[in-house]
Amino acid sequence: MSNLKVVFMGTPEFAVPSLKKLVESGYEVPLVVTQPDKPAGRGKKLTPPPVKVTAQEFGIPVYQPEKLKENEELKGLLEEVSPDLIVVAAYGKILPKWLLELPRFGVINVHASLLPKYRGASPIQSAILNGETETGITIMKVTERLDAGDIISQERVPINPEDNAQTLHDKLSKVGALLLVKTIPLYVSGEIKPVPQNEEEATYCTQIKKEMGRIDWRRSSQEIFNMVRAFTPWPSAFTEFKGKRIKITKAIPISGRGEPGEVVRADKELIVATGEGALRIERLKPEGRREISGEEFVRGYRVSVGDKFGD
Structure with missing residues (x-):
């Protein structure tokens, strides 16, 4: 042959x-x-x-x-x-x-x-x-x-x-x-x-467009988890935090409650509430910066419980 x-x-x-x-x-x-x-x-x-x-x-x-x-x-x-x-x-x-x-x-x-x-x-x-x-x-x-x-x-x-x-x-x-x-x-x-x-x-x-990566925190943690995986490496799942665009590159869906997009834990772990459940954010990349862990982000960006993602 x-x-x-x-x-x-x-x-x-x-x-x-x-x-x-x-x-x-x-x-x-x-x-x-x-x-x-x-x-x-x-x-x-x-x-x-x-x-x-x-x-x-x-x-x-x-x-x-x-x-x-x-x-x-x-x-x-x-x-x-x-x-x-x-x-x-x-x-x-x-x-x-x-x-x-x-x-x-x-x-x-x-x-x-x-x-x-x-x-x-x-x-x-x-x-x-x-x-x-x-x-x-x-x-x-x-x-x-x-x-x-x-x-x-x-x-x-x-x-x-x-x-x-x-x-x-x-x-x-x-x-x-x-x-x-x-x-x-x-x-x-x-x-x-x-x-x-x-x-x-x-x-x-359809073809993936950049804007499809925008996270809607009203969705379930499982859906957002799938989105983070589907859009890594491109176009990345992204959100806003204190006016800055943040790409989320690794996250785990967990149980939890709070307002969609609200930070419910900010210490060694960064946990954000979603429409259903919560998301533990493991790795993220602030605009123009290197990729960092959730813990590094909490320290470097002075994240507190009650802060909002997506605003």
Whole structure:
């Protein structure tokens, strides 16, 4: 099987293990398609996507189109390399019909959820946000409809209470890479028959926006706990305290009562009441400062019982 010619399309860190596994498994990868370099960091320096960096380490030619739809150059490149299969992992753009029809075995995608649940752009964060205790990887056929193609294979992955979006992302990207190389030979040989998704069970998740990280202290401590995990490292769950924006990076839901957002304990522990229960804040990051513990915050910001978060 490893003499298959596979074009890889992916962009962020999530896609890197899949590209590495394809190359290490002996597949011929004649071309990698990824998003254009983007300004990043404080200096807004033009930064290549992680997949481009990895492809260059392997000496694979990279193409970074602004658009796919009527792209004759990309069409020409793909016709020239004539791939048997195109593999997509978090590429970040909808693929046009001509591209889906080009390879002999079509286009398959590594998606970070157990489809048909969590179709869309934020399956990892959304699963944590909704308090799921498991998620997984789906290898699926790509069609013109978003994440709606037939399922080729799936693998379940538990979500632990201490998982955040970063740790779960890292687990899923590794599982995805292994499942991908396990699935390809079975798929192209016809041993696996792709199964249509159950449309009635489909759920969707949107792109995460910065403002979604704002904490509403009227929610339950469990919901806010899930939010802190889902939005670490980005955009972070945040709140205001004495006019300053504070990011909360680690917290534990506990029982307790008080006005939502009210500090109910401020000594070695920082405990804030919520709409239901309370939240012990373990780690937080004041705007423009380093991350500190709840105890350090209490001392440094002179926090007292009765002070309010979220004002």
